[in-house]
Amino acid sequence: MNDMTIDTGLAIRMRGVTKIFGDNPQGALALLEQGRSKAEVQAETNHVVGLDNVSLDIARGQIFVVMGLSGSGKSTLIRHVNRLIEPTAGEIVVEGNDVLQMSLPDLRTYRRNTVAMVFQKFGLLPHRSVIDNVAYGLETRGVGKAERLEKAAQWIETVGLAGYENSRPRQLSGGQQQRVGLARALALDTDIILMDEAFSALDPLIRSGMQDQLVELQKSLGKTILFITHDFDEALKIADRIAVLKDGAVQQEGRPEDIVLKPANAHIEEFVREVNKARAIHVRTIMERGTFEDCQFTVPADARCEDVLPYFAEHQWVGVTNGEGRQIGRVTAKRVIQALARYTPGVGEG
């Protein structure tokens, strides 16, 4: 695949990707390009706009979240990355490779070695045990039995399913099946993992635990994770960057705090109004820089306001540290309260 390698420095780059479902997409595409809305195109041509001119740059080693309501095009977007869906127009480059130029054998290698996917509906093999499901991708890659079972057992343990190795998928709860799907994708050890509503079937407590675990795994393994959700709180908790989709078009793309602090339009404001802002805002965005004496407690710069609130019952401030654990600033209770008030519409403005 070397002859078509383009070094973008990005894990995933999408440019002007449009998908129109129906028999004559070109006619509908022309209308869309003239500025007609998804609803108008549908009324006039009976074609459905899945994606509308989507351009995204996804850097390596990020958790990039695509957020939007049901039908906004999230699954359609993620399925373009491993070419389960062909675009009507546009360009998709993954790790420097033009996905649309790949031959079938290239594509098979690419799906096996570069992008693993966790599906919205699990996609497990019903007649295989949990461990054989997790080892399946390694098997298709030709990894020997002892090695693949050992790796699979490790991932099963990581996702908290030790003891279930020999169960069948139907003997597991939805949340447990979801974790088998995750273990299967992780076992492939690809640089990129695509996760389509991968935590939606989990109950809140397990879901929260899986979110923490995903962030930890991402930190330690340095993977690029493209994560789909319709839950803004989930997006804020795990995302390095978020893109919000509506009617197949990107409404806003940015860091979680950019979206919360400067929503680009009324649609995004509606999401923002409902969320837990203490979870969205990192301490680094509101800290005072400097070194402060008598620092009793510290948190890393990527901690959220939510994480420091408990300290304020007894302390006026906590120190903030960089990656090496050195103090680079502090956050005071006052600053946190001001920040939360400022970004709650109607409270503390002016």
Ligand SMILES: Nc1ncnc2c1ncn2[C@@H]1O[C@H](COP(=O)(O)OP(=O)(O)OP(=O)(O)O)[C@@H](O)[C@H]1O
């Ligand atoms: N195979 C298809 N044929 C026709 N229309 C489709 C097809 N797949 C998706 N669509 C349409 O494309 C749009 C985006 O669908 P998509 O499944 O990507 O939404 P989603 O954001 O993943 O929704 P959900 O949160 O419900 O999973 C919808 O209007 C849907 O009806």
Ligand SMILES: [Mg+2]
């Ligand atoms: Mg979907």
